[in-house]
Amino acid sequence: MTERDILEMSEVFKVFGDPTRIKILNALKEGCNNNGKCVQCIAEELGMTHSAVSHQLKILRHAYLVKAQKIGKEVYYSLDDDHVTSMFDVCLAHIRHKEED
């Protein structure tokens, strides 16, 4: 593992390290249709302003965790690849495991 790997990994984990972003990723995991969900959908679902959602989506986009697709005046977001799901699975397993003690 190189120094660069370490820095990039910590950046990715940092992006995951916020409850709002996890909620957004989780909402996208379910998805309302094949194309993903628009900013307003997500904002309503989570009870947030679209501004706040948009800021977080920008961060998620830069980390290549979500991808955007513009259709008309709406932008539909969806998970970029299935590493997000894997990450959630491993993390949940860790939480469950430590709760068993």
Add this chain to the structure above:
Amino acid sequence: MTERDILEMSEVFKVFGDPTRIKILNALKEGCNNNGKCVQCIAEELGMTHSAVSHQLKILRHAYLVKAQKIGKEVYYSLDDDHVTSMFDVCLAHIRHKEED
């Protein structure tokens, strides 16, 4: 996924989201013997003060990512379970994947 899961997950990811802690976890992944590595070993290996290392180890301990075993006056740290390794693997795969584009 419950609200509590989300909060706990973000806490775990937050702990991973720091290069120093990733370096420490990576150093422990290799391990100098079965019992792990002592604080001073880690500090020397990473070129840090033992105080800084100790603070980070405390955070890692509270997240159940490392475990401590006291032998004589030294405390040996090692990875708590293999979720750490899984987490690293998924994250590295994500980094490699996005670099391919």
Add this chain to the structure above:
DNA sequence: TGAACATATGAATAATTGTTCATATGTTAT
């Protein structure tokens, strides 16, 4: 017991990060 060492931790400061508000950009339909 006292000296030397290993680790832990509290408190202060420095640095980073999240949220909000106001505003800008871009799209659709009249």
Add this chain to the structure above:
DNA sequence: ATAACATATGAACAATTATTCATATGTTCA
């Protein structure tokens, strides 16, 4: 072209987090 809507973003403030220094605790050995 303009009004209405969807999203994005800059800047300011609030909150969280990391690092450092000084000191405390606990262990070993003479």
